[in-house]
Amino acid sequence: MIAEAGLAALWLAAALAFAQLLVGALAIGRNQASLAPAIVPIAIAQAMLAALAFACLIAVFARSDMTVLLVAANSHSAKPMLYKIAGTWGNHEGSMLLWVTILGLSGALIALFERKLRADTKVATLAAQAAIALGFYAFLLFSSNPFARIAGVVEGAGLNPLLQDPGLAFHPPTLYAGYVGMSAGFSFAVGALVTRNVGPDFARAMRPWILGAWVFLTIGITAGSYWAYYTLGWGGWWFWDPVENASLMPWLAATALLHSVTVLATRDGLRAWTIMLSVLAFSMSMVGTFLVRSGILTSVHSFAVDPERGLFILALLALYIGGALALFAARIGTVAEGNRFELVSREAALVMNNLILTVVLVVVLAGTLYPLILEAASGAKISVGAPYFNATAGPLALILMVLLAVGPLLRWRADRPRLVLDRIAPALFAAAAGLLLLAAFAGRIGVLPLLGLVAAALVAIASIAPLWKRNLTRTPLFTWGMVIAHFGCAVSIAGMACDAAFTKENMVSVAANETRGVGPFSVTLLGVRERAGPNYQILEAVLSARKPGAEPFAMTPQLHAFSDPPMTTNQAAIETFWNGQLYITLGENSEQDRFVLRMWWKPFVTLIWIGGALIALGGALSLLGRVRRDLWDSRWPWQSTKTVRA
Amino acid sequence: MTRKLILWLPFGLLMGLFAAFWLGLERPSDHIIASRMVGQPLPEFAAEAAIPSLPGLATADFRDGKPRLLNVFASWCVPCVQEIPMLLRLQQAGVEIDGIAVHDNSADLSRFLTENGNPYDRIGLDQDGKAQIALGSAGVPETFVIDGQGKVIYQHIGVVTEADMADLRKMLASRR
Amino acid sequence: MKRAALFIAALILAPLAASPIAAQDYAEVSLPDPEQESQALALMDSIRCVVCQGQPISGSNADLAGDMRRLVREHIAAGESPEQVRAFLVGKYGDWVSFKPVVRSETLPLWLVPLLALLGGGWLVANRIRVRKA
Numbered sequence: 029m030i031a032e033a034g035l036a037a038l039w040l041a042a043a044l045a046f047a048q049l050l051v052g053a054l055a056i057g058r059n060q061a062s063l064a065p066a067i068v069p070i071a072i073a074q075a076m077l078a079a080l081a082f083a084c085l086i087a088v089f090a091r092s093d094m095t096v097l098l099v100a101a102n103s104h105s106a107k108p109m110l111y112k113i114a115g116t117w118g119n120h121e122g123s124m125l126l127w128v129t130i131l132g133l134s135g136a137l138i139a140l141f142e143r144k145l146r147a148d149t150k151v152a153t154l155a156a157q158a159a160i161a162l163g164f165y166a167f168l169l170f171s172s173n174p175f176a177r178i179a180g181v182v183e184g185a186g187l188n189p190l191l192q193d194p195g196l197a198f199h200p201p202t203l204y205a206g207y208v209g210m211s212a213g214f215s216f217a218v219g220a221l222v223t224r225n226v227g228p229d230f231a232r233a234m235r236p237w238i239l240g241a242w243v244f245l246t247i248g249i250t251a252g253s254y255w256a257y258y259t260l261g262w263g264g265w266w267f268w269d270p271v272e273n274a275s276l277m278p279w280l281a282a283t284a285l286l287h288s289v290t291v292l293a294t295r296d297g298l299r300a301w302t303i304m305l306s307v308l309a310f311s312m313s314m315v316g317t318f319l320v321r322s323g324i325l326t327s328v329h330s331f332a333v334d335p336e337r338g339l340f341i342l343a344l345l346a347l348y349i350g351g352a353l354a355l356f357a358a359r360i361g362t363v364a365e366g367n368r369f370e371l372v373s374r375e376a377a378l379v380m381n382n383l384i385l386t387v388v389l390v391v392v393l394a395g396t397l398y399p400l401i402l403e404a405a406s407g408a409k410i411s412v413g414a415p416y417f418n419a420t421a422g423p424l425a426l427i428l429m430v431l432l433a434v435g436p437l438l439r440w441r442a443d444r445p446r447l448v449l450d451r452i453a454p455a456l457f458a459a460a461a462g463l464l465l466l467a468a469f470a471g472r473i474g475v476l477p478l479l480g481l482v483a484a485a486l487v488a489i490a491s492i493a494p495l496w497k498r499n500l501t502r503t504p505l506f507t508w509g510m511v512i513a514h515f516g517c518a519v520s521i522a523g524m525a526c527d528a529a530f531t532k533e534n535m536v537s538v539a540a541n542e543t544r545g546v547g548p549f550s551v552t553l554l555g556v557r558e559r560a561g562p563n564y565q566i567l568e569a570v571l572s573a574r575k576p577g578a579e580p581f582a583m584t585p586q587l588h589a590f591s592d593p594p595m596t597t598n599q600a601a602i603e604t605f606w607n608g609q610l611y612i613t614l615g616e617n618s619e620q621d622r623f624v625l626r627m628w629w630k631p632f633v634t635l636i637w638i639g640g641a642l643i644a645l646g647g648a649l650s651l652l653g654r655v656r657r658d659l660w661d662s663r664w665p666w667q668s669t670k671t672v673r674a
Numbered sequence: 675m676t677r678k679l680i681l682w683l684p685f686g687l688l689m690g691l692f693a694a695f696w697l698g699l700e701r702p703s704d705h706i707i708a709s710r711m712v713g714q715p716l717p718e719f720a721a722e723a724a725i726p727s728l729p730g731l732a733t734a735d736f737r738d739g740k741p742r743l744l745n746v747f748a749s750w751c752v753p754c755v756q757e758i759p760m761l762l763r764l765q766q767a768g769v770e771i772d773g774i775a776v777h778d779n780s781a782d783l784s785r786f787l788t789e790n791g792n793p794y795d796r797i798g799l800d801q802d803g804k805a806q807i808a809l810g811s812a813g814v815p816e817t818f819v820i821d822g823q824g825k826v827i828y829q830h831i832g833v834v835t836e837a838d839m840a841d842l843r844k845m846l847a848s849r850r
Numbered sequence: 851m852k853r854a855a856l857f858i859a860a861l862i863l864a865p866l867a868a869s870p871i872a873a874q875d876y877a878e879v880s881l882p883d884p885e886q887e888s889q890a891l892a893l894m895d896s897i898r899c900v901v902c903q904g905q906p907i908s909g910s911n912a913d914l915a916g917d918m919r920r921l922v923r924e925h926i927a928a929g930e931s932p933e934q935v936r937a938f939l940v941g942k943y944g945d946w947v948s949f950k951p952v953v954r955s956e957t958l959p960l961w962l963v964p965l966l967a968l969l970g971g972g973w974l975v976a977n978r979i980r981v982r983k984a
Contacts, residue, residue, distance in 0.1 A: 262909030264895075269904060297978075304684060311688065324698045338699050346692045353685035360681055371979050383975050387967040394963040397694065398951075404697035408956055409707075411898050413906070413949025420964045533891060535880045596911075615878050616911050624878040680974075707900045710944050777913050802877075803917025810942035812900035812914070 031096050031175040034084025038125075038175075041077035041132065042165035044070055045158045048135075052155020056148060056222060064151045068139040071154050074161070075129075075136035082116075082129040085174055089116045097178040098122065104186040104592050106563045114197040115187045120321060120337070121174035123200060127317065128164045130201075130208040134237075135161065138212060144233040144658065145216075146225055153212075153219030160211055163344040171340050186592030189564070195255035203248030203275060207313035209241025210278055213285060214310035217303045218352055221359045226299045231292035234306070236654050238289060242282045243647040249275050250640030261598030261613040263628045265527070265636055268417045270325040273396045274316030277389055281309035284385040287378045295375050295440060297366040301382070303356060311349045312389070318345055325400060370442040377435035384428045391420045422476045429483035429521060432514055433490035455490035459483070473529035480525030487518035505653025513646025520639025526608075526632035535615075537622045547629025549573050549610055551583070556623055564588040569614045569623055573603065585614040585625070609633050709810030709818075711826045716744075717808040721798025724775045725783050731772050731796040737824040741846050742770040744818040745794070746806060748778050749786035751814040757834040761793035764839070769846060773797040774805050776814055819845040876923035877916035883927075890923045893932040896949040897922070897939060906949065 048070045055064040088096045089112050092105040102119040103112060111118075117126045135157040142150055168174065216234045220226045252275065257265040266272060285305040292302045319325055322338025369376045395412045402408050437451040462485035466478060491514035494507060532547040543552040554570045567587040574580035583601040590597070596616060603610040608631035615624025711717060716736050723730035736742065745761065747754040761771055773794040775783055783797070800806055809818060809826075819828035819842065828845040830838055881887040894908035901912035907919055918939070925935045939947050951957045 260909060264909065267905075300681075308684075315691075318695070322695075322699065324695065324702070339696075342692060342695050342699065345695075346689070349688055350685065350692070353688060357678075357681040357685050361678065369979055376979060379975055379978065383968075383971045387964060387971055390967040391964045394960060397691070398957075398960045400698045400703075401694045402956060403703055404694060404701055406956065409703075409944060409946040410951050410957060411946050411949045412951050412960065413896060413898070415896050415950035416960070424964070533880070533887075535878055537875065537879050626878075705903060707943050707946055710940075710942055802920060803914055804921070806914065807917060807921060807939075807942060812943065 030084050030087050030091075031093070031177065034081045034088070035173070035175040037077045037081040037084065038165065038169060041074050041081060041128075042162065042169060044074035044077065045132075045161040045165055048074060048158035049155050049162060052151050052158065055151050056155065061148075064147065067151055067154050071132075071139035071157070072136045074158070075132035078125075078129045078132035078161075082125050085122060085125055086113055086116050088175075089113060089122075092184065094181045094184055095177055095179065097176045098174050100178055100181040100184050102187055103184040104563070105183060106592070107187060107192070108562050110194065110197060111187060111192045115191070117200050117204075118187055118191045118196055121168070121172045123204070124164065124168055124172055124321070125174050126201065126204055127208055128161060128168065130204050131157070131161050131164065131211055134209055134212050134241075135215075138215075138237070142233060142237075144229065145219075146223065146229070149216075149219045149223045149225045149230065151219075152222040153215045156215035156218040156222075157211060160215070160348060163347065167337075167340050167344065171337050184592075186590070188593070189588065189590040189595045189597045190259060192563075192590075193255065193259055195251065195259065199248060199252045199255055202244050202251060206241050206243075206245025206248050206282075207275075207278060207316065209237070209244055210282060210310040210313045212237040212241060213282075213306040214348075214352065217306035218355065221303065221355050224359070224362065226303060226360075226363045228293050228296050231289045231302065235286075235289050235293060236651055236658070238282065238285055238306075238309075239647055239651040239654065242279070242286055243644050243651065245275075245279050245282060246640060246644040246647060249279055250637050250644065253640070254637050258600055258602060259597070261600050262626070263531075263533070263611055263613075263630065265633070268395070268414050270396050271316075271320050273392050274319045277392055277396075278309055278312040278316060280385050280389040280392065281305055281312050284382045284389075285309050287385075288382050291375045291378050292366070295367055295369075297369060297375055298379070298382075299363055299366040300356075300360045303360060305382075307349070307352045307356060308389075311345075311352075312393075314341075314345050314349065318342060319396075325396070372438065372443045372445055372448065374435065374438040374440045374443070377431055377438050381428065381431050381435060384424055384431065388421050388424050388428075391424070392417065395420070418476065425521075426476075426479050426483055429487050429517070432517060433483075433487045436494050436510065436514065437490065451493060452490055455486050455488075455493065458489040459486035461485070470529065477525040477529035480521050481529070484518045484522035484525065487521070488515060491515040491518060505656065506650040507653075509646045509648070509650025509653060511646070512649060513643045516639045516642025516644075516646055518639070519635050519642055520637075523632055523635025523637075523639055526635065527630055530631040531633075532629040534627045535624070536627065537619075537624050539622050544625070544627070546610070546627035547631075548575050549627075549629060550576075551612065551625070551627060553623060553625070561588060563592070564590045567614070569625065571601070571612065571625075573610060573612075583610070583612055585612045587614055587616060604634060607631055706831055707812040708831070709812075709816075709826070709829050711808075711810045712818075712829050714826055716820055716824045716826055719798075719805040719808045721774060721800050721805050724773075724778060724797040724799035725780050725787070728792075728794060729796045731774075731798040733824065735772070735796065736820045737822075739822040740770060741819065741821045741827075741848075742772060743842070743846070744772050744774065744809070744820050746774045746776060746809065746811045746814055746816045746818070748776045748814050749782040750778070753833045754815045755786075755790055757815055757817075758790040758793060760834045760836070760839060762791050764842065765793040767843075770795050774800050774809075776800045776803060776806050817842070821848075875920065876927075877920040881923050881927055886926050887923075889932050890926045893926070893935060894919055894922055897936070898947050898949055900943055900947060 048067055051063050051067050051070065054060045088099055089103055090109065092099060092103060092112065094100045098119060098121050103115050117123045135154060138157065139154055213234060220230050253265050285302065288298045288302045288305055291298045318338065318341045321341055324338060369379060395416050399410050399412055402410060433455055434448065434452060437448060459482050463482050466481060491511055495503060495511055534544060534546040536544040538544055538553045540553055540555055543550050551571050551573045554572055556567065556569050559566050559568065568584050571583040572580045573583050581603065583603055585601040586599040588597045588599055598613050600611055600613045608629060611628040611630060613626045615626060716733050718733050720732035721730050743764065765771055771793050775797055778799060798805060815833060817830040817834055818826055821827050830842065834842065881890060891908065895906050897907045897918060899905050899907045899910035899912055899915040901914050902910050907915040922935055926932065936948055945952065951960060953961055
């Protein structure tokens with residue numbers, strides 16, 4: 029019954045999305061303005077029905093209802109409850125339902141809370157949102173029905189053991205919230221084009237929504253990186269895998285958009301470009317979904333793939349992105365050009381930031397898709413991986429870091445180079461000191477990690493410079509947000525560079541009571557034992573690790589042998605110190621009485637994710653600051669603080 | 675005019691991208707990694723005897739003027755069982771078949787051959803994958819056709835089925 | 851205290867005799883020379899596993915990936931350069947096996963993309979910058 033209720037809710041939600049699109053089209057296209065107010069309750073009801081359908085799916089998974097095909101194919105009654113629930117979106121149909129649910133919810137949030145946008149633009153925005161939703165409802169109902177029944181199944185096939193991890197509970201939902209949240213930017217852009225309303229007011233209205241989605245995207249990518257780091261068991265945190273690239277591309281576009289929207293809001297420049305980026309950010313989200321869902325690219329992450337459905341998503345993609353870009357090309361010519369810029373000015377730095385971010389995006393896109401295109405065109409098979417991306421995106425990221433250091437210290441409109449130099453001097457000293465220290469103590473390290481560490485020192489100091497000589501309690505929250513996010517970039521880059529430059533790795537084969545070293549640690553194998561886990565068998569090595577002169581501590585890397593489906597996963601033992609992580613895995617290919625251990629000492633590797641968290645925190649503070657100021661403005665409009673400092 | 679072109683450029687680029695996606699969906703990658711050794715002399719390798727009753731094999735064994743099959747297999751490989759009847763039929767037709775058993779051991783192999791029949795004249799044990807990598811083989815089972823001069827002339831990837839027999843016979847006959 | 855108990859339990863559960871050091875299997879064990887080992891590791895990170903296809907051989911559990919790791923370490927230990935070993939594997943399995951695309955006519959567009967994007971973008975930006983004559 030629950031499954032049927034869910035399916036009914038999904039159909040109703042689809043019908044309401046259609047109504048929402050229709051009302052919007054009539055209100056805007058046919059000047060039936062009296063219809064316009066109806067769009068708000070429709071959007072809210074649509075979101076509630078989508079959420080209800082999703083809740084129903086969670087319920088059938090939680091109850092292990094094996095008469096539902098999706099549950100039988102992806103779940104198992106002996107799984108812990110957390111993974112039964114998280115397993116709801118660990119498969120194709122469920123993750124697409126989560127997708128439309130978030131799409132519906134973001135539409136409802138716009139309907140409820142968006143006050144600054146011109147009324148007709150808001151209606152057009154909600155209609156665009158409905159148009160996207162409608163396509164994905166059709167996709168679910170016609171080719172990926174999550175509620176389909178099956179008879180005669182007693183036990184489910186189980187969930188991919190790699191996904192049986194707390195990471196599954198929050199990584200996909202946050203990432204999807206980011207992906208789908210970008211739909212708000214897309215719909216705003218379409219709405220603005222349809223109603224010919226591209227300007228600072230539009231930018232100010234759009235900014236919080238972009239910020240929100242961007243924060244989720246940042247958290248999703250950071251968490252996903254850490255999840256892959258500890259669960260895949262080979263010490264890497266980023267593999268330039270197609271699916272990872274698929275999540276990075278929307279983030280790059282969104283980061284560029286975040287900065288260009290500021291230029292549009294503050295200086296009325298970059299009108300066409302901001303619209304373009306809004307379309308691009310969501311396009312990249314959908315392309316990412318397509319790449320993951322269609323299985324068109326070989327990836328460590330491609331679970332639950334189906335080329336048949338790929339065609340459906342591709343058609344939706346072509347329709348929405350093609351439509352939006354055609355609308356852009358046709359309409360943007362009528363939008364007056366925005367202001368031009370001085371070479372030395374805040375907005376020029378932001379334009380350069382946008383340029384570099386976009387080039388990185390193009391590089392990632394090209395590197396990800398080139399093997400596919402080449403094979404389709406000529407049959408030749410090549411692989412593009414870390415060596416290509418590091419050689420191209422690495423130097424671009426360094427340029428970006430320099431811009432990031434200088435940009436916030438520049439004034440809007442125009443600035444004097446001499447004054448800028450004064451402001452950035454302390455950061456330059458920090459970078460020079462960092463360079464000297466590294467040259468003196470670091471030994472031989474690669475050029476890219478070296479420059480990365482120097483750039484991190486530069487940005488770390490430069491990023492807090494905007495707070496100097498300010499009354500910190502009266503500094504607006506969004507300035508704090510910017511400072512923290514930029515500082516987070518320095519932290520993250522420092523972590524990446526340290527990992528690349530200073531990681532020590534040792535792979536050993538040991539018998540009991542033998543000791544091997546890695547970095548400053550010596551590790552002794554005390555014994556190996558087997559025991560039963562909740563739904564798997566555990567093979568566990570008991571190790572004692574110690575630094576010279578310090579207390580020993582226990583580490584227990586494990587192998588988990590699952591039976592439904594049959595698969596062995598690695599559970600790394602990770603010991604975190606203030607200055608790095610000791611990371612040890614137990615190898616599968618062990619002999620009778622000798623066991624293979626892979627040991628890494630990764631100095632300051634945690635900075636990568638701490639930096640990511642700081643970036644997200646900065647975004648969240650910025651969002652809070654914007655929303656608070658907006659509320660203030662709407663309550664006392666005569667005290668409006670229209671001259672916004674970003 | 676330039677401005678207009680630039681404005682339509684994103685549309686054109688993305689449509690091109692989608693065309694590529696469409697091509698990729700229509701002609702999905704076969705995920706097959708073919709050996710680059712086809713057309714080249716059989717690389718140097720030597721594999722010790724895998725079971726006591728049959729000799730091992732080395733590159734020199736393939737230069738006796740007779741074309742033969744080189745089958746990369748393993749007793750732990752489930753699909754390998756399916757192609758044994760085909761290989762037996764080829765053996766009855768007078769084709770010499772040599773095997774390379776990857777990551778295997780004598781006991782398992784003997785059981786495998788007793789249960790399924792033995793189409794092999796020689797079986798080399800490839801415990802460390804050296805022979806397999808030398809051949810450019812990416813998995814089991816794979817079947818290579820080696821001509822009488824010791825040159826690799828054909829690679830069949832996956833199980834040999836009824837449908838593949840004609841191709842294998844043709845390749846074997848071509849340089850006789 | 852709990853940790854100590856854990857250790858004792860472990861020792862009782864799996865009493866293992868320390869055996870003499872066996873011949874090292876370089877599929878799973880580092881080379882003794884750290885310089886060579888870091889070269890081998892860097893190479894293994896950029897060789898694609900032909901079995902699991904998504905992963906480099908350094909992170910794959912497939913037998914053949916282990917064989918390739920052993921081969922890489924042995925070749926490096928014998929004094930070959932990483933690029934020679936890469937060329938050896940490419941000679942067996944084709945360009946696909948290397949994550950580092952070589953520069954040649956087929957891959958030229960790939961390597962030109964960053965440059966073209968930078969130039970094109972730079973030209974667009976230059977059009978928007980107003981140079982003030984001081």
